[in-house]
Structures are given as C-alpha cells and as structure tokens.
Amino acid sequence: MSSNVEAINALRSVLAADELLVGDAISDKYRQDWSGEKSGDLSAVVLPRSTEAVSQILRICNEHGCPVVPQGGLTGLAGGATPIDGCVAISMERMNGILELDGISGTMTVWAGTPLQVMQEAAEKAGFFFALDLGARGSCQIGGNISTNAGGNRVIRYGMARDLVLGLEVVLADGTVLSMLNKMVKNNSGPDIKQAFIGAEGTLGVITKAVVKLHPQVNGANTALMALESFEGVEKLLVYAQQQLSGQVSAFEVMWNDYYKEATTDGGIRAPLPADYPIYVLMDQQSANPQQQAAQFEAVLEHALEEGWVVDAAVAQSHADAEAFWELRDAIAELLQAYAPTINFDISFPISSIGRCVETLKEVMSSQFDGIRAMFFGHVGDGNIHVVVGPFPDEATGLAIETAFYEVVRNNEGSVSAEHGIGLHKKPWLPYSRSAAELHTLKLMKQALDPRNILNPGKIQD
Template sequence: MSLTAKQLLDSITAEIGHSAILQGEQVEPRYAVDWSRENPCLPDVVFRPNSTEAVSTILRLCNQSRQPLVVQGGLTGLAGGATPQTGEWVLSLERLQGVVELDAESMTLTARAGTPLETLQLAAREAGFMLPLDLGARGSCTIGGNIATNAGGNQVIQYGMTRSLVLGLEVVMADGTIIASRNKLLKNNTGFDLKHLFIGSEGSLGVVTEAILRLFPATSSRTSALCAMTNFSDVIALLKSMKKKLPVISAFEAMWANYYRYAVDEVKHRRDPFGQHHNFYVLLESEGNETDKDEARFQQALFEELEAGRIADAVIASSVQDRQDFWAIRDAVGEILRMVKYEANFDIGIPLNQTESCIREIEQELQREFGNLFLLIFGHIGDGNLHLIATTGKREDTRRIYDIVYRITGAHQGGVAAEHGIGMLKKPWLHLSRSPEEIVLMQTLKSALDPNHILNPGRVIGRA
C-alpha cells in the first residue's frame, strides 16, 4: 500500500474506527467477485460501515484523495458490477441492516440498504402486508442492491420492477453529501423526482443507504399450477387468456424443455409430475382474497385451456409443499449457475411477438457455430424477459456466444439487459440497446455527480 493510501486509511480509521475496516489478510475471498464469478480481484481494503454518517465520511475522504471504491450489497449480481477492479477499495453495505419503520397507515416499509430482501418480505408478511419483490437470490441479495439494479424478478407482471415500489431514498453522493428524500407520498411532483437517478444506475451515481418502500395488503389466497404445452404460440395464448380470466396473475414463468429437464433430472433429481415430456412449461400463479372462489375460478380457467387444447397437461398445487416444489424447479437456476463453467448468462428483453422467431434463430445459429452446445432457456415471459445460459465448456467461446445472441436479439427489437443491468460484463454491447446520444447523456450525468469518478468507476458506461 502506498504512503498516500496508508495516510488516507489512517484518516478514515480515525473517524469511523477499526471495527468497520478489514485489510490485508482480514479480507475474505468472498469480497473478490459477485455471482458472475468473472475476473475476481481481492481488494486491499473493505469498509463495513453501520451508519449513513460513516458511509458519508468514507466517501468524502476517498473523494478528496481520488481513491476509487466499489459498492457491494449481497454480491448476487450477475453483471460483474460489484466485483472490484485493481486498486479499488470495497464499500460493503452488509452491516447497514434493519427495518427502520413499518408504517401500517401509509403502507410503507423503511429499511437500511444492506438488509436482505427476504428479511423485508418476512417483516411485511408478519404485519399483514406484502412486499411484492421476489427473486431467486432473495436470501442473499440486499434491498440496496435491488434498488441499484432496479431488480425485476417473479412478480413484475403484476407489481412492476423495483422502481415502482420505491417511494423515498436516502443516498450518499460521491463527495459524501447525504441526500435524504424520505418521501412516503404516492403523488409528489414537487420538482425533479431525484430517486429515479439512483434506481437502476448500478451504484455509479450514489450509494443507497436507506429506502422507503410501498407495501400492499397481503392477499389471502394463492393458487399455483405447472402447465405443460406443445407450442410456444400456446404459451403466449395462455398468457393472454389468463390475463382476461383471472383478476391477478402474480407470476407467469416459462421454461423451455431444455431448462425444465435439466432442473428436474440433473439438479433436483425429482420425479417429473408429468407422465411424458413436453416442449414448454409454465409456472402460473394467481392471487386473491376469496379463497374458495379464487381456487374454483383458477381451476375452471385451466380446465377451459385444456379443453381448448392450449395446455397439454397441468398440475395444480394442492399444498404449500407442492407450490414450493414448483418454485424449486424454476429457482434451480441458482444451483445451475454453480454447476456450469464458462457460461454466457443472458437476461434479454424481447417483444412477445418476436420471441419465438428470435429464440429459434438464436438456437439455430449457436448450434451451427458450436455444434453440441449446452443451452437452457427460461424466464419471466409475462414481462417479455428471457434468461439463456449457454456454454461450450470452453472459455474462448463465451465472447462469440454473447456476440451472436445480442446481435440476433437486437435485430428483433430486443434489449441486452432486461433486469440484471450492464455492470462491467455487458458494457461492450450497451450500444446495441442505447443510442450514442443516450450514452453521452449518461456520461454527462456521471461526470456531474461524481466528477472524480471514484464511485463504481467504469461500470455501465465508459468515461467520455
């Protein structure tokens, strides 16, 4: 460590104390990389502040010394955004945890940024509410990370992305200034709505330290089914039909046969609830407040779809265990990502009317180029968002896989990142989804809010 770096560390230690700082051998390997597992880099220093004021002190002093920092939440990000680059120190929010307030009248939950999402889901449930943000990484990801990435997940179809659930934010700027917008109002047009600058900007414009989130009354019934289908056009027809027939669709998750078979046979080692193999599977969920009526309506709707030939077969959950078993198949992606190697991992957005042709073209071109490729397709089809995991098992092929998939996605009016963000790993393809003018405006905002580029430098966009 250089003399200036040591002096900086000494001055930060003097203000926030030793207990909030790890250095040298104290820094565990987990701080070196996010879930992408790409390009790990062990940082020299990790700050673990437990107050907004301490976050502000760290940023103020690092900014004065031009010391770059990378912000870390739960490190479940898949775009390499929280992975340190050489010379960066880590600002981890893992000790900034807890529910600050649950306001039952305003139906809001105020939480510190490092709180795991699942902790907030449980806090809301215990008070008779629902926080309708849910993703496979719920146990490890933090609400600050969810806000920074504008996370999507399983309930976007009904409740929108994280952005639509955030009412107020406390943010610390790169120079240490604390911006506290503790808004609880649904309607508030008093000037610029600044929180949207920070939601989805992946920690490059400010550090989220606290958030006020919208709650919804908990629904009393939830009905779930796993549907098997033969054609992709039936998947889309089912979505349309269910939107008409059911009052609230809270999840509509599609799985291609390649994903479903791998998850059931190779990951979960389960008996397939269907007697035979099918081409497509949909995990469908509906919510309501009239348990008996909701179940009857759900069953009737599925029966009509079977009669119409859109569904080849369906299994309705008759217990909480059944429902959990359905979701275990969909959530097996977490385990799959630990099993595969050198994978290209996609979260593309594709307009529904283009999905079938786009995926067919991707499959054909990848097979033509690589022969026997490992490819899994699944995702939040109700939101026009698909995940693909593709690998040949060889690191040197990964870049070419990304190029092919993004080129074809772009040609079908799709986007390169529907929910995981750009981070470091998807930067080379940002220009396929954003115009040069949009990228320049992003660079202008970055330079205005973080003129010394100390905060998550190089994430999302390069320097102008």
C-alpha cells in the same frame, strides 16, 4: 497508490478500528460477487453504521481521488460489486434494519443493508406483502436490489424494484446527503431525482436508506403447471388469464423442453408432467383467499385446454405441490454447477416477439455451435428470457456465442440485461441496447455527480 494510503490514514481518523479492514483482515467474501468476474486488489474495506459515516468516507475518498466500490449482499450476476485495483469497498452490511413500518400509509423505511427476506418477513408479520422476490432473498440486500433495479418472480404483477420504491436517501461522491425519503405515491413536485440512482449500480451515489411500498397481504396462491405445443399457445394463455383473473397473475414462468428435460434428469426434480412436450408454463394467482378463487383459476385452465392452447396440466392441490412445481423452475442452480463453464444470458424482448426470437437463437446454436447445450426458460410474462449455454470449449467460442446472441437482441430491439444489471460483464454489449445519445447522456450525468470518477469506476461504461 500513495493517495490511497493517505485516504486510508484519513479514514482511520474518523472510523472505529472494526470499521476499517486492511491487509489480512479483509475477508475473501469482499473480493468477488456471484458473477465470478475477476477481482482487483482491494486497498481496504469500510463497514459504516450510519449515513454520516458514509458521508465522511466518500468525502475523504473524493478528496484523495480514491475509488470506492459499494457492496451489498454480493449476490449480483454482472460484476457490479467486483473490486477494482486500489479501491475501498464500502460494505453496507452493518446498516441493517427496519426503521419504520407505517401500517396506514403502507410503507416500510429501511437501511440499505437490510436483507430482502427480513423485509418480506416483517411485512408479513404486520399483515402486508413486500412484492420484490428473487432466489437470493436470504443474502441480497435492498440497497443492492435497488441499485440494480432487481426483477425476480413477481414482476408481471408488481413491477421491478423501481416500481416499489417511493423514497431514497443517497450520498453523493463528495459526501453530500440527498434525503428523498418520500412516502407518497403521488408527488409531482418537480423531477423525481431518486430515479437516477435506481439501476445505476452505485456509479452515481451510494444508497443508504429506502422507503418501499407494501401491498395487501397474500395468504397463498393457486398454482398450475401446464404443457403446450407452441409459443402461440403461451401468448393466448397469458392474455386470457390476465383478462379473466383481473390482472392477478403473479407469476408466469415458461420453460422450453430443453430446460424441462435437464431439470427432471440431471436436476433431479420429479416431473409432474411428461418431458416430451415442446414448452411448459408455471402460473400463479396470489390472493388473500386462494380457495375462494380456485374455481375461477381452474376455469381458465379448462378453457385453455378446450381451445387447445394447453394440452396437459397439473394443478397444485396443496402448498407442498406448489413448492414442488417451483423446485422445477428453481433447478437452475444445480444445472449451472453441472454444466460449467456456462454463459448465463439474461435478455428481454417484447412478449409478442419472444417465440420468434427464441427460435432464432435455437437456430444460431444448431447451425453455428452444434453440440453445445442451451437451455431456455424465463419469466416471459414480463418479457424476460434466461438462456444457459454450456459447457463451451474455450473463451473464443464463448465470445462468439455472446456476439451471436446479442446481435439477435439488437436486431429485435431487445435488452442485453433484463434484470441482472450491466456491471463489468455486460458493459461491452450495452451499445446493443442503448443508443449513442443515451450513452452520452449517462456520461454527462456521471460527470456532473461524480466528476472525479470515484464511484464504482469502470462499471456500466468507461
């Protein structure tokens, strides 16, 4: 701890009084992210306003071997921003704002602490669309989104955070600043170094700025909620809709009956369709002029009904209708509170395997954990399934459920984390998705870029 005291004294010499918080000045908000993972004892919180300040902070901490935990909006669900004992938390909240919006290149350059919703609104005002979107949009920050390679609601059409990032500025553990603020889609001047920091959860460097790709503005969406008898119908609907709508399907959310029933009872959401169908799909087609494409959208639904893939459907007739459909999908926040403690699985499989894998997971629950509630839903159009299990009686049961679920993931070549990251929570299960050779390579990268292991130590892997 003495080295940490020395590090804090050195930080005090280069930071303003309001940029270094210690003791009682540290707010509880810096002690935990949304994952609920147990926090260690913070030594200090630093609130830099510039890349130069981040560089000085990391150089000092590296010299003294003081661990640093980068923090964004603290909305993560895997414990990636959870403090560890003796660490300095580096909050990016003051490195906030849009540096440039290039309307010709279709790019936006921002500080890492800029909230996602601020970027979305700035893009819209300028006649563009920033496609990354998730429920925490008002609180999460783009640096954290990139550090966890966030996914969200629109991945099926626009990709993960990785697909929207053109350039980054990153500070390494020793204070070296890597300026990679590329604005070009085409740039094959050697390996793309920035990719190493996307999804690394702050373990290889601290992101300070980003250049992101903007898309043409959308002015609304055609939206429908559909009921189906089987996952085979879901697969056929997805393929057909993508073909007929020329890849413009911008959301393809699936809710199994267990989730739909809970959302329309305890979740308090009005049921647009009866709650006795096996499976439901919420589909969006975003465009500049939804009215022009309404007939094409409805023709897809009519064909699906004729083929028997879809057995009932409701089409949004207004923006309010569409929002009501999405409230049904977003009811998970209330359900999590109602059924705590819960295990919140964020897993993925090849789309063609999802139906079979979900049935296997349901069989696991009924045969091994009868009486414990499980709700299945997810983005599905990108292979992502969320499962909420709970409440469960004790930690031993919770561990048994996780083990059983992740064995299904491993046996079907899926991912233990589709979009939430690894952090602390998924670390024990990472070998279920990554080979020993991959994990060894990650260790080599860590040793090369952070030999003193000060950057978010203990996250992702030891």
